[in-house]
Amino acid sequence: MPPKENRAWAAHSPYExxxxxxxxxxxxxxxxxxxxxxxxxxxxxxxxxxxRHFFLFPRGRTLKPRAGASFPFRGQSPIVLTAHYDRxxxxxxxxxxxxxxxxxxxxxxxxNRQRIDQWIIIFTDKEELQNGEGIGEQGSFSLAEKFRLWGxxxxxxxxFDACGAGDTFVFSTTPGYLLGKNKNPGFRRASQTISxxxxxxxxxxxxxxxSKVLSVPTPFSDDAGxxxxxxxxxxxxxxxxxxxxxxxxxxxxxxxxxxAIINGSADRRLIPETWRCLNGPADTHLRLTPEHYDDVVRFxxxxxxx
Numbered sequence: 001m002p003p004k005e006n007r008a009w010a011a012h013s014p015y016e017x018x019x020x021x022x023x024x025x026x027x028x029x030x031x032x033x034x035x036x037x038x039x040x041x042x043x044x045x046x047x048x049x050x051x052r053h054f055f056l057f058p059r060g061r062t063l064k065p066r067a068g069a070s071f072p073f074r075g076q077s078p079i080v081l082t083a084h085y086d087r088x089x090x091x092x093x094x095x096x097x098x099x100x101x102x103x104x105x106x107x108x109x110x111x112n113r114q115r116i117d118q119w120i121i122i123f124t125d126k127e128e129l130q131n132g133e134g135i136g137e138q139g140s141f142s143l144a145e146k147f148r149l150w151g152x153x154x155x156x157x158x159x160f161d162a163c164g165a166g167d168t169f170v171f172s173t174t175p176g177y178l179l180g181k182n183k184n185p186g187f188r189r190a191s192q193t194i195s196x197x198x199x200x201x202x203x204x205x206x207x208x209x210x211s212k213v214l215s216v217p218t219p220f221s222d223d224a225g226x227x228x229x230x231x232x233x234x235x236x237x238x239x240x241x242x243x244x245x246x247x248x249x250x251x252x253x254x255x256x257x258x259x260a261i262i263n264g265s266a267d268r269r270l271i272p273e274t275w276r277c278l279n280g281p282a283d284t285h286l287r288l289t290p291e292h293y294d295d296v297v298r299f300x301x302x303x304x305x306x
Contacts, residue, residue, distance in 0.1 A: 009290035014039055014105040021101070022092045022285065028085055032101070032123060041108055048146055051125035051139040054085070056108050058117035072120070074151035079119045079304045081107065082233070083160045084127030084139070084222055088279040094288055096278040097127070099164025103293055107300035119304040120155075127161075127222050128279070140222040144229020156197060157233035158303055161221040163296050164288045165274050168244040169210060171201045172218040172235035174262055175227050190232050197234035204302040210295065214244050216251055217258040219275065238296065240289070243272035 010018045017035045021028055032054060036043040042057045061072045072078075083100035087093030104121050111119060126139030135141060140159075147153055176194040179187050198215065205213045218237060226233040239247065250270060251257055260266035268276055277283050 006285070006288070006290070009293070014109060015102050015290075018098065018102055019285070022094050022098050024092070028087070032085055036105070039105065039109065041105070041112075046146075048139070049142045051142065053125055053139065053143060054123035056104075056121040056123075058119060059112045061117065071150035071152065073118070073155070075154075076118075076151075077154035077156055078152075079306065080122060080152075080155045080157045081119065081160060081300055081303065082122045082124050082140070082157060082222055083163075084125070085123040086125055086128050086139075088128050091278075091280050092284050094283050094285045095164040095274070096162050096283055097160075099288060099293075100160040100162070100296075103163055103296045104160060104300060106293075106297045107304075110297060110301050111304055114301070116301070116304050124222055127225075135220075135224045135228045138222070138225035138228075140225030140233075141229045142225075144226045144231045147229075147231055153231060155231065156200065156306075157226060157231065158197070158201065158300075159222040159226070159233050159235045160296070160300070161235055161237050162274070162278060163236065163238045164290075164293075166238035166240040166244070166289060167292045167295075168212040168214055168239050168241050169201075169205055169299065170218060170237045170239050170244060171198060171213070171215045172221075172223065172237065173198070173215050174217045174220060174235070175223055175232050177217050177258060178227075178262070190227070190230070193232045194234070197232065200303065200306060201234055201236065204299060204306075208295075208298055208302055210299070212241055212244070214239075214248055216248055217261055219261060219264070236299075238292070239272055239274055243274055247272050 017031050021031050042059055044055050046053050046055055057072055081104055083104050084097050085101050101123055108121050124139050179191045221235045223233040223235045
């Protein structure tokens with residue numbers, strides 16, 4: 001089937017609004033708000049520093065936005081799955097990050113259906129930074145600050161980003177890589193948290209018998225803001241096997257390439273093609289691989305069983 005005909009998957013719930021979501025003039029906030037309501041999900045929008053984050057809770061655990069209300073899971077360590085819903089101007093944003101948003105919508109429906117109830121799903125705002133902006137302006141940074149106030153400093157956060165193209169799970173080692181290079185003893189606890197999140201992801205993949213799994217440094221996502229805010233997060237992304245293998249080999253052969261990937265100075269010709277297409281007009285639905293979507297959904301649900 002020619003790529004241009006690859007739209008049949010979007011006829012099935014919850015993907016029906018996907019092409020509305022990636023339209024050039026889309027009101028992505030409005031589409032997401034309407035769609036979560038239509039799907040019957042327990043959603044609330046929480047504005048933080050001009051950013052609007054969508055929170056989905058297990059059925060019956062909705063936050064009641066009233067004075068003195070206690071945030072769900074206060075003092076506990078729930079699994080928090082995130083996906084940013086903003087996109088770079090003039091990019092369809094199909095893989096970065098519309099696909100992950102809809103995959104987590106499907107995961108939320110499955111979690112409710114299976115009566116799994118120790119999770120929060122957050123669609124974050126302001127992951128994409130403009131020229132001159134720093135990590136402190138990322139939505140996840142101010143969100144991390146709020147987590148502390150809400151009693152969620154022990155939350156186990158997994159950020160899903162660019163999960164719409166490929167068959168290989170890639171678990172980012174970037175936060176651990178950076179913390180490992182910093183000898184400040186104050187970062188020891190953060191390093192331990194990162195290691196725990198990484199092992200949690202790998203364990204979930206093993207239980208599902210996923211054989212295509214890679215742990216390597218990746219470009220920063222929402223994990224940058226969370227880490228700066230003092231709450232480490234594990235990024236989950238996907239790559240085609242034809243790109244994941246050569247990328248792993250490149251990292252082994254050129255030790256400094258990890259630093260270049262993280263600081264954004266890597267030779268673009270060496271970056272996996274899927275990543276080269278992000279944040280620009282090439283990030284269209286034609287590059288998506290919906291035949292692998294159920295694996296991502298199953299993985300997200302499996303994380304929440306822990």
